[in-house]
Amino acid sequence: QKEVEQDPGPLSVPEGAIVSLNCTYSNSAFQYFMWYRQYSRKGPELLMYTYSSGNKEDGRFTAQVDKSSKYISLFIRDSQPSDSATYLCAMSAGAAGNKLTFGGGTRVLVKP
Amino acid sequence: DGGITQSPKYLFRKEGQNVTLSCEQNLNHDAMYWYRQDPGQGLRLIYYSQIVNDFQKGDIAEGYSVSREKKESFPLTVTSAQKNPTAFYLCASSLGRGGTDTQYFGPGTRLTVL
Numbered sequence: 001q002k003e004v005e006q007d008p009g010p011l012s013v014p015e016g017a018i019v020s021l022n023c024t025y026s027n028s029a030f031q032y033f034m035w036y037r038q039y040s041r042k043g044p045e046l047l048m049y050t051y052s053s054g055n056k057e058d059g060r061f062t063a064q065v066d067k068s069s070k071y072i073s074l075f076i077r078d079s080q081p082s083d084s085a086t087y088l089c090a091m092s093a094g095a096a097g098n099k100l101t102f103g104g105g106t107r108v109l110v111k112p
Numbered sequence: 113d114g115g116i117t118q119s120p121k122y123l124f125r126k127e128g129q130n131v132t133l134s135c136e137q138n139l140n141h142d143a144m145y146w147y148r149q150d151p152g153q154g155l156r157l158i159y160y161s162q163i164v165n166d167f168q169k170g171d172i173a174e175g176y177s178v179s180r181e182k183k184e185s186f187p188l189t190v191t192s193a194q195k196n197p198t199a200f201y202l203c204a205s206s207l208g209r210g211g212t213d214t215q216y217f218g219p220g221t222r223l224t225v226l
Contacts, residue, residue, distance in 0.1 A: 004154075006154070008152055034214070036217075041200075041220070041222070042219060042220065043116075043118075043202055043217035043218050043219045043220050044155075044202070044217045045217070046214055046215075046216065049214055088154060088155070090155075099157060099160070099170070100155075100157070100215060102154035102155040102156075103154050104152050104153055104154040105152075105154055
């Protein structure tokens with residue numbers, strides 16, 4: 001079993017819909033949670049960064065962390081075709097070396 | 113502009129050859145990382161370095177080697193011992209301060225074995 005599980009999709013939504021993405025994990029030591037967006041054949045770019053449990057909002061993006069359930073989510077409101085990409089969750093225990101463990105990524109397609 | 117550069121963008125290797133992938137950053141970051149990305153498997157850590165002249169193996173280091181002679185540079189060599197080297201290789205860097213650190217990625221190098 002992988003340490004971080006993420007549905008590969010693809011997830012297809014109409015423009016303007018809410019995109020809901022999630023990851024589950026097994027390592028209770030993870031404290032730092034990130035979401036990256038990756039366009040095809042490009043490097044990932046950091047979208048959201050959350051420490052421990054709770055919600056964080058940044059524009060159209062909301063990240064949620066539920067450490068008791070070992071479950072994190074990313075919501076994208078008012079989705080645009082430019083949001084079409086692969087979304088990767090990543091997490092870290094915060095130890096020396098800051099090793100990140102990634103989910104496999106969810107491919108999202110926003111149709112005009 | 114500050115950032116991370118990787119070269120080449122595409123690389124083709126014949127069986128039995130060693131190839132070196134370049135990664136340079138001008139962000140003044142202490143820590144640098146190499147990841148491999150295969151379809152549907154996310155990113156897997158190959159090697160990382162927290163300081164010049166020091167580096168650590170990641171989860172899939174076999175068949176790879178690195179050096180860190182300068183703060184700005186962290187080249188990755190894919191040796192002939194790597195059984196399945198065809199993949200997308202990503203370099204990242206971070207301040208190297210532990211818990212609140214965030215990693216920033218380069219544009220990647222796509223390696224294909226012919």
